Amino acid sequence: xxIWKRRSGSVSPGMTMDxxxxxxxxxxxxxNRHGMLCVGCLLAPFHDAxxxxxxxxxxxxxxYAEILEAIGKARQx
Numbered sequence: 001x002x003i004w005k006r007r008s009g010s011v012s013p014g015m016t017m018d019x020x021x022x023x024x025x026x027x028x029x030x031x032n033r034h035g036m037l038c039v040g041c042l043l044a045p046f047h048d049a050x051x052x053x054x055x056x057x058x059x060x061x062x063x064y065a066e067i068l069e070a071i072g073k074a075r076q077x
Contacts, residue, residue, distance in 0.1 A: 004020065010023060010024075011023075011048055011050060011067065011071060013049055013064060014048055015048060015049070016044065016045055016047060016048055017031075017038045017041070017044040017045075017047050017048065017049065017052055018044040018047060019044075019047040020049065020067065021022050021038060021039060021044065022066040024067075024070070024071050024074070026070045026071060026073070027067050027071065029070060030063075030066045030067055030070050031052075034056060034058065034063075035056075036052060036056055038052065043074065045061075049063055049064055049067060
């Protein structure tokens with residue numbers, strides 16, 4: 001769970017999904033891959049990545065790692 005406690009630039013675990021998706025649209029692909037409809041969801045302004053992982057039965061550290069990976073790849077281009 002160490003990765004969850006670590007901050008990475010402009011993204012931290014406490015950010016809402018709305019904040020993450022607005023500032024990093026490349027994360028939309030991660031959500032879509034898991035069948036999550038975070039874009040336009042009424043809960044996106046209130047749920048953070050931890051909430052989303054719990055609601056969808058995903059490991060929160062794995063989800064956060066995927067989010068960071070998507071952002072990292074986008075920064076390379």
